[in-house]
Each structure stands twice: as structure tokens, then as C-alpha cells.
Amino acid sequence: MAILQTRDLEKNFGGVFVARSINFEMQPGEIHCLIGPNGAGKSSFFRLILGQHRPTAGTIWFDGQDITPLRSYQRIRLGISVKFQVPGIFKALSVWQNLEIALQDNLQGDSLSAEIRQVLDFIELRDQAAERAGNLSHGQQQWLEIGMAMSVKPKLLLLDEPTAGMSPQETAKTGDMVRTLNAEGMTILAVEHDMTFVRQIAQQVTVLHFGEIFAQGTIDQIVADERVAKIYLGKTNEA
Amino acid sequence: MQIIGLRSGYGGKPVLQGIDLEVGKGEIVAVIGRNGVGKSTLMRALMGLLPATAGQILIADRDVTQVSPHKRARMGLGYIPQGRDVFPRMTVAENLAVGETLLKRGIDPDYKRIYQYFPVLKERATQRAGTLSGGQQQQLAIARVLVGRPDIILLDEPSEGIQPNIVQDIARNVRDLNRELGITVLFVEQNLDMITLLAQRCFVIDKGQIVASLSAEDLNDPETVRRHLAL
Amino acid sequence: MSDLASREGTAGATGRAGGARRRWRPLRTLARLNGPQTLGRGPAFWIGFVVVCALVGIYPLFSDGWTVGNTAYFFTWTFMAMGLCVIWGYAGALSFGQTAFFGLSGYAYGVLTLNFGSAYGFTFGALLIGVAASALLALLLGYFLFYGRISGVFLGIVTLSVTLVFETFMAQTAGPEWTVGSARLNGFNGMTGMPPLTLPWFDGDIVLWPDIPLYYLLMGLVIVCYLGLRIFVNSRFGNVLVAIRENPDRAETLGYDIRRYQLGAFVVGSSLAGLSGVLYTAWGQYITPNSMGLYAAALPIVWVAVGGRSDLTATLVGTLAVLWVFQTLTIYGSQYALVVMGALLLVTVLFAPRGLALGLVDLAGWSWGRLRGRKARNGQGDA
């Protein structure tokens, strides 16, 4: 059974379609990458899954349940977690508190602190634990958000451009992390423009264009696809 | 542009610890370094959005350290911030119109060229900028500065969130601009492609100081750059 | 990394849903007195706290009747301020209509005690019912507001409208037809004749006129509320509140039903406004529609903002300070009092961006630093 499935999902904003009869499906344990030109509707697709946008038509199924009528927080509670494109952190709060708020529903007391410390180590913000999150550099904010998203151990992790603003080495580290999480059984859907990263992690790739599924397949199939090269990849020697 | 012993930071917290750097007219120079080392801070200080606590910034041999941002902008300094900072409740066209402020007297904005670089902006001219996708916003931020035809452009991670073929386009366009109009470019970047495609020289920052500088030859070898990015 | 991911069950869905119920552990609750949401922790702060409480406790013995009754009067307002601090400072919802609850509870106390008298400690029953009335109204209004996704200035204007509707309505209830039982609402002139709080005692009731016993009662209430709210805002609940203040969308995508939390904070804060209303009414045996008007509604906002809305202690100290300074100015300032008040507000906003209380702390720290700096420099000079 698919863990995430959309059926004829459609959304438009006064004429602009950001999703047009999307039938998308993911199996548990999969790592899937969503790519596509700027404005193709990738982030909007995430917002639809999360319930921040109401679809104009169609349904969304998660883990065998129709979640279309559910509110955002109810969907999250079913086991979804997200890292947004624009870091959605609590800017006036400390880094530590950001993580505490993300984790406090699962853990408490000492195990909570221990867990937070572990996450901090991992995202290399241990020294900044007491810093105001808004004072972090852009890349550090990205890491914090990734830390918040993955630490709650969702069934489905949504990552919107996780490596934007990261150096190649950090990108590789993120890729390793994603793979490890996946090995533990987490399903992951990532939006990304960095093809190195996509190649590193993805089993399946879906290309969105003008709100429609434009192509689907393995990374090699996609890279080889002329049409994708034309609208998206350009004449890249990479990948 | 010349920077001598520049120090700057936020409130009491120093970030830049004495940066010395020189960018010649018509050069394209990259600044690289890990997260949080102070690259964006450097850009903000150059633009005057952060006061310098010590040191000097010279543009065309004029000391501008105490000059306010809008005056620097009118002297021909264009800045494209990290995180785009478009005017969210204004339309795309209005956003671009703000960029016209930079124009020198008597010069008209060249929208044709802009729309040629970024066709999507023409399509979305009346959409509110806040509702654009991330990559579209980034394109708008770049276009907005180009409208004003600055002499020097400060670019903070221009490729972030932009689809690969447009990244290549941007790199090409910036190079064209540089060649045709002699525009000087100082940019911060983490994307290897962009760096190798664009930069003529490169500085590496760590902990608020310049720790290395790479020549054109070094840049031809992706491995060297990769190593410095991982520093 | 692997170690992070491999801890027990991977899929956290069950943990999320199940985590809500937990055993209550008193010690852990007490530990919440300190936390990231409140300033002041560690022995130094708590020793200071005890000393201040002790000073406040013995001071009536050395003071005159008016000052004691007047300080008790100041205390009556602090609950509304602390409540607004929770709603505005912590949950980020600027309510411009806390006076609606103040008025409602005040009138409820009046109506109840005028009808049922003050025997058998009923005044305290009326106090509880009055506060409960506010809690109920807050629940209804808050449901209407937060479940309708009203936020920001919109929230401010809706709450202001509510209090102004109450004011306008109550102002015209002058006629004899506006009675509840034997209590005349009495329109704009206000309701009078209700008894002060009255404690039943063996040899007759103790009537709590604005004097020493009332002072101690209110002081106790202030301390209990203050400590209780500290625990509240440092709890898990409080964490979510500040998260909502910072970024409501993100809080929701972490799985919190933000409406419920906002509603919770609103009910707590508004009940406290109601408590202020009851205590004020009992203090002066008087309540008017005026106390729900525009000017009255702006006052708590000014107290909280001047004190420092981001922190309970700052709000409490700031509110008392503002009340005291303004009253003193009124007494000695003649016609110039209001001008000086305005100027003081400006000075505070400009020079103490974090509020009066924290501004003073900063100032103290700064001068201390300078003092030490000078000493250090002198020391160097000597060497």
C-alpha cells in the first residue's frame, strides 16, 4: 500500500494552475525526489500535502487514510514532518528552544535534553545552542530546520530544497543523513535543484512542470530525457 | 573597490575580523567559505547595511565607510541579498520599478534586456511578488538590481534555489554584462558550477578573515575549490 | 547519526499521539518556575524574591492607612496586566479588550452580592462566579476569534469593539427597568452599594475594607498568580505559546493545534482580567461602564508595554511602577501631570526598548560595568 498518494489533485490561484490532476504515489521506505523548473509547483505540492493549501479538486491519502479534510496539525500528527524552503524557525527563540518545541511531544525530561544535545551535535550548532535562532547565518538556519524536521522521526519526511546554500561537502553530509534515515525505515520526499544531491539519494525522480507530472523514472532515465534537459537541466555535463 | 582592515558585526558581536580585499574594475570575484563564517555579513557591510566598527571601504578611491546605503547605491553599487527580500505586497513590475532609482540621470531602464534574461518576470508582471515561487523571487531580486545598471554588483548566493539551466543562464548573463558594460561583480557562492563558470578570482573566508585567495588557474581545478569550500 | 536514528521505534506517530498524557510530577512542575520564558533564575534571583516579598509583607506595619489601602488598590490591577502579558507577550495576540472581562466580572460581583448579600463568605463565592463568568465569555469569544483564524490587528479591533459594545450598552441602562433581581445597573453613573469582600469569622464577619487585611489577601493573590503563571509559561504549553507567537504556521506544522493553545492562553489571561474587575469593584464598592471604555482599555496595554511585555516579572514590576508614578504625578503635578506622564512614556519607549523593568536592569548593569571598568583602569594605572 502506498504511504502517500494523491488522486487527481488540482489547485489553481485565479487561473494559475499550480497543480493539475497530479496522480502521485510513494511506497513506504522510498526516497523520492521532486524536481522541476522554478514555479513548477513543487513547494505548492508540499503545501497541499500539509494542508496549508486546500485543493481545488482531488484527494490526498496518507498511510491508507484520506487526509484531504484534515487540518494541518492533524496530518502532521499522523506522522509527517517538513523542512520548508524558506526556513520556518522561531526566530526570537534560542536554538535549543526551537528543538525543544519540535521534540517535546515525544520526549520529556532528561531524555529530551539528551536528544536535543545529540541533534545539536549533528547539525553542528552545539556552540550556538543559546543563540537566538534569527541570528544564525542562512545556512545555519537551514540546518536547524533540518534538525527540527528529522528529529521527530516521522513516517514521511518532506524536504524542500534542503541543500540550498550549502557547500558541496555539507550537501554530501545531508545526503548521507537522508540515506541513513531511510535505512531506518523513514520515507522521504525531497525537492531539490542540486543534481549531485539528487543523484546521491534518489531512487525515483518525478519532474513537475506547470503543475503537471512531466516525467517520472530513475535519475538516469530523467537525465537522459531530452525534454527534461530542455526545460530544466540545460546542457549540463554533470549528472 | 578596496577594503582595508574591515571589521563589523551585530550589536556587540564581532563577525568580520579585519578583511583586506581588493577588486579591480571589471573583475568578477567570488567569496567562498563555510556556513556562518561571515560572507553575508561582508556583503551587508559593503552595502552599508551594517556599520563598520573599524577599517575602510573605498569605491573608486573614494572612502565610503560612513556613507549611507542609499548613497552607495546611487554611486553604482547594486546588492542582491541572500533570501531575496523582494517587496512582497507589490507587483513584480512595481518591484522592478523600485530598481530604477539606481539609474543615473538621463538613462532609461532597459526592460527589454531584463525580460530577455528572465522571461517569467514579464509573464508575471502583475502578480504580487510574495506569491512567486522561491526561484522566481530570486530571479526578480537579480533583475531588480540590473534595471538600475549598477557599476558594481554584490551577489549573495545568486544560484540558491534556482533551476540548473537558469543558473547557467545567470552565469552567462552576468559574464555578458561584465564584458559588455564593464560591470564589476563580487559574489558569494557555494555552487561549484557557478564558481567555476563565473569567477576570475576567489577569496576564501573563515572565521571572519580571509584565509586564502585562489587565482584563475586554481579555479580551473574543481578539486581545489571543493577543498577550500570544505575548509 | 545512525545512533540518533536508531533509537527505539522509528516512526514517531505513536509517540506524538500518546505523549499527551503523562503523570503529574510536582517536583518537575516546581522546576518550571525557572525556564527560558521567564527572566530571573538561580539562587540570587530567588533570594531577592523572598526579600522583596518579606519587605512588602512588613511594610504596612510602618505605613499609614491610606498608603496601605492605596497599595492594595494597585495590586488589584496587576492581575489584568499579568493576564494581558500572557495573551499578548507570550501568545502574541494583542487583545485590546481585556476591560470587557474586567467589567463583566465586576458587574457580576455587584449583581450577585447586591442580591445575596455578603453573609457566609458569599462575597468570595461571588468572586469565583465573577471570574468564571469571564472565563466563560473568554471561551466563547476566544472560540469565535481563534477558530475563525482572526489574528494581529484584526484581533485587537474585534476585542476593542466587544468592550466598546459593552460600554455603550451599559451606559444607557440608567432606567429602573434595568435591574437584575434587586440590583440596579444604573447606567453610566455606575453601580454602587455592593459590599466589600467579607470573611466569615467566629465572632462576626471580617469586612475587608481597603486596609491591612485586604492588603495581605491581595498580596498573597499576587504572589500566587505570579508564581503560577511562571510555571504556566515555562511549561510545555508555554513553549507552544511562544512558538505560535513567533511563527504560527510553523507551530502548526509541528503538529500543534494552535487554536487550542491560543484559546487556552486567552481564557487564562481573561480570567485574570475578570479577577481584577471583581477585586476593583469590591475595593471601591463601585463599577462603571467607564471601566470598559476606550481609555480604560488602552491603560493595561500601556502598563504591560511600558513594563516589558516579554516577561512576567517585568510586567508586574512595570505595572506597579507606572501606576505609582502616574498617581504621584496626579497628586503633585497639578495641570502638568498629564504632560509629564506623556513625556515619561516617550522617554521610556525611546531609551528602554525592552521595557521599563529590563531597562532599569540594563542601566544598573551598565553603570556597574562602568564602575568596574573604571576600577580596572585605575588598577592598571597603579600597576
Place this chain on the structure above:
Amino acid sequence: QDGEPIRIGILEDQSGEFAAATIQKVHGAQLAAAEINEAGGILGRPIELVIYDPQSDNRRYQELMRRILQRDQVDVVFAGFSSASREAVRPIVNQFDALYFYTNQYEGGVCDANVVATGAVPEQQFSTLVPWMMEQYGPRVYTIAADYNFGQISAEWVRQLVEENGGEMVGEEFIPLGVSQFSQTIQNIQEADPDVLMTLLVGTAQASFYEQAASANLGIPMGSSVNVAQGYEHRRFDPPALSGMHVTANYIEEVDTPASRDFVERWRAMFPDEVYINQPGQNSYVGIYLYATAVEMAGSTDMAAVREAIQTGDVCVDAPEGRVCIDPASQHASHTIYLVEVGEDHSITIPQVWENIEPYWLGEAGCDLTLDEDPDAQYTPSNPPPAR
């Protein structure tokens, strides 16, 4: 005791909403105190005024009333313009069992042993005004009144008097306090087309009615008990906004008797910049004299003694307005009532004067403060004191 000053507390607004009408109350008290002190004081003791400014804010009234009674230990307190401020302080006055002079005209009905209300009350102003207006202009009356205690009770009086005199109410409209726009009201009045318009408007915002009515060319003879005498609208508005207005007042600056002229002269000598000497100012002045007279008669400032003096019915003063006496049963004052008419150019004429109009209603209705009881209630015609 001897030679020690008699302390008189004054809580009158010098700022805020009511200041325009109440600054004169402070001045009136200061003038009276100065004169009395010059003449040797009360019982040989000088008067010392303790003055605070409650800023038109009821809470300040409460705070300051406590202070003035508890800490300043004044012998008597004069306080309040609006009825709301009076009600705010009455519980405190009663708690400390102090003597309180309320000198403002008001809606009437306060039956409180601690309160001496020396301002005019509706029965004095309307029993004179309403019949006169109906006789002059016709029987159809329309009332607009501020929508609170004062307005509602005054309107009740008007209604009752119109009916008693065989007239007809063709409309009655209540305006919330603070309303400043009256287009609709003007239209309603035009629709009803009354002979007489009673305007019982309160506060500066509501006074805007006159200007707006004039610019819409309403042109109906108006009667009032509040305007002109308190807020001197005829001086503040450009003519002819107030033209056709008739007010029954116990005093205004234009009263042309020797006593009044002399009073105006003394006042202006002390306060040369005074905009206008209004009824509240005079009342405050007279109030101090009434108190002084009562203390002289009682031989002490003790409240019981003072009240006993009042109960003789002989506490009277020859005030600028004429003779004023305190009625023992209700502790209210009798007044001379002037019918003030405002002309096209806002000049004042006084076509009629009624002397010694008693505050009859409260006593007749059953309030008797001479009995050994300690009531502290307020009654209205539709809610009279319990019958004895």
C-alpha cells in the same frame, strides 16, 4: 483648634474631557476662600484648600477621595462634575462618614446623609422652563437627550411636565455620550416637526449638535437645562448656532444684578484670563459660603453639628444669583432660576426670573434626612423613595 485652618478638599477636573466646564469650579472655590479668609475666616479659623485634579477620570476620583479623607484629613470635601464621579466617591465618603458637598446641577434624587447637593435639580429647572416654552411656542415637544442617567431622568421630567401642562410629546431621542454627528437626528426632528425642541445634551462632543442643526437650517425654538450655563456654547460657537435657545439656569455671567456685577468684577480681578464665569463656577463659590455659614452656626466643623445647623433650615447665603438656602429634608438648595434666551447674534436676554424655587420633589417623595437614619440612596421619579 483655634486658629488652626479649616481644611477644605477640592476634587475638580482641571484636565480631561470636562475641563472646559470645571476649571471655573476650582476658581470659584479659591475666590470664596480668599474672600472669607480676608474677612477673618470661619470661626476665626482660616480656610486652607487642598486641591487635586482628578483628570475627568472616575478612578482618580476614587484614589484621591481616599487620600483627601484619610491622609489629608479634610473637614469637608467638594467634588465632582459628572454624576458618575459623584457615585464613584460616595461609597468612600460613606465609609469614612465624611461631609461631602456636591455643587453641580444634576439629575436629582440623591438622598444621602453625607451629601449636601447644592446644584440645581430638574424640578427646579424644568417646572419653570417647560410651561413657559409651551406657552410661548406651542404644545408639541421633542426631546433629544444624552443617553445616560442625567439625560434619561431629565427627559422623564420633561415628559411628565409636558403632559401635566396639556402638551404632547412628538418625539424623544437618546444620544449615546460622545456622539458628535447629528445628521440623522436633525432629520428625525424635521420629520416630527415639533413646536419646541428640548436639548438635554451633555459634553463637548454632543454640543456639536447646535452647529450642525443651524447649518441644516433647523430653526426650531430650543430649551435646555444644561447648555449655555455650563458649557457657554453661545460664546464658543459662531452665531447663529445657538440662536433660539432657552435655558433655565441659576446663574450665568450675564445676570445683570448688582450682586452679580460685583461678583463678576471680583472674579475677574482674581482670574483676569477667565473665559467665562459659568454656573458651576458660581455654584462652587456659593457652596463654600454655604459651608462656612453652616459651620459658623454650628460653631464647629464636626459633621453632626454642621448637619444639625442645616436642619434648622436657616443655612442661607445671599449669593450672586440671589438668596440660596439648604433644604433640611433633602439637603438640596433652593435657587433663583433665570430664563436665559440666546439671540440671533448670541446676545443674552433674560425674559423671566423665578425667585426661591425649592428642590421640592425629593422631600415630598419621602426622603427625610432630618430623621436619625443614614440613607445613601439615589431615587428617580419612576423609582421614588419608599413611602413613609
Place this chain on the structure above:
Amino acid sequence: MLEGLFAFLFQFGDAFAFLVLSASGLAIIFGMMGVINLAHGEFIMCGAYVTVTAAHAGLPLPLAIACGSLAAGIIGIALERAIINRLFDRPLDTIVATWGISLIATQGTLILLGSTMPGVGTPLGSFEMGSYSFSEYRVVLMVIAVAMMGGLYLLFHRTRYGILARATIQVPHMASALGVNTKVMHSLTFGLGAALAGLAGGLYAPTMTLVPTMGTAFIVESFVTVVVGGADVFLGTAPAAVVLAFIKAGMTSLYGQLFGLIGLLLTVIVVIRIMPRGLSGWLLRGRE
């Protein structure tokens, strides 16, 4: 019948004019700049006082009103320079600052100029319509109100100043990096808001009592109108005024002033409940 209809339209227009004129200055200062200006009423008072003083000095009324507006504008700019510009990054603190300004202004006026000021008469005459007669000046106010809304919309959406001002207010540091002198922009815009408030004061001065506290008569209505209008002030304020004026005029004519007032406030509550982002949010909903 026709007469009644006209009478209602007049009342509606009258209420509309009052809401629009009292709100327009606030629409800029609060709606656009985010400064919660509790001293709005005092700018209005200032405009009224200067207008009347100028008229007493012999200036024709329209010129006097212009003076009032100008004076308020200049004071606005001075205040912005001295105080408000330090508070743009903490808008909530402007509540306290402007409240302080309001206290100083009200009481300062009282001390300096006395508790009240003689007015000027309402210009123009009246006209008749069946059994009713109406003030002509009120019609002028309605016309000005409509013109003002249109003018503001054009100013902020069609002129270069308008675009730069909006840019400055939305992301100030970026506007300055694009060469906009944000200080000047802030001052000018705040000054414009103050001047419009002063204009409202000047326009209503002939019809109202002049006392230092007269501004309070405007403040609730103006805030309510701007907020019901929602985020896009120039798109929102006029429709908001239409809705509120309609309810207010209707309730007042049917049930009296009390219900007009309560009805207005209840409408605010209901409208915001239905459209949590205000009227303009609702109008623009497809495009957000």
C-alpha cells in the same frame, strides 16, 4: 418616498464621509506604515485648531483648512524625525509612544490655549427637499471624501513616490540598498498621513466643538474603518467605509443613535469574522 430615499442616501453619504475622512490619515500611518497611532485624534485636533485660528485671522476657509492640514503635516514630520523613526522595527511600542504624544498634545493644548476655542460657522447654506432641509457643506464633505480615496489610490499605485514609499515600508533595508532614501520616505509618508488627519480636522472644525479632547470623537471610527479595510489600505478603506456607513446610517435611522453605534461595532466583529484578513484580503483572495 423619493424624499425618504434621498434622505437615507444623504445620511449614508454623511456617515461615509465621516468614516473616510477620519480614517484616511490613519490608513497611511497605521494601515500602511504599521504605526499604531493613538495620537491620530490629536493630529485631527491640531488641524482643526489651526484652521480655526487661521480663519479668525481672516483667511478664507478653504485656505485656512489647507493651513490646518499643512500644520498637522509639519508636526507629523517633526514627530517622525524625533521619535517614530526609532520605532519602526518595534511597531507595537508605538502604542505607548503615540499615547504619550496624545497625552502631551491634549493637555499641552489645554494649558497653552485654554479649555476651549470659539468656532467658525459652517460655510454655505442649506437646501430643502420636501419637508427636510440639509446642510450644503455636508455634501461638499462627501465629495471631498470620494475624491480623497481616489486620489490616494492613484498616488500610491501610480506615482513613483507611491511605489518607493510602499517599498520602503515593506522592506526598508532593501529599499535603501536600491538607492531609496528611506528616511525621507518615512518622514514624507508619515507627514502625509498627519496632513490628511489635519485635513479631516480642518474640514470638520466648522461643524464641531473645539476642545483639546475633540480627537477622541474620531478615533474609534477611524481605526475600525482601516482595520475592516484590511491589508491593502487603498483598496480596503473605501469599501469598508461603504459597508460600515450603510449599517450605521440604516441602524441609526431605524432604531436610533445607540443602535447605530452598537450596530457599527457589531458589524466590525461580524465582518472580520467572515473575512479574517479584512475586506481587501477578501477582495484579493484569489491573488494572495
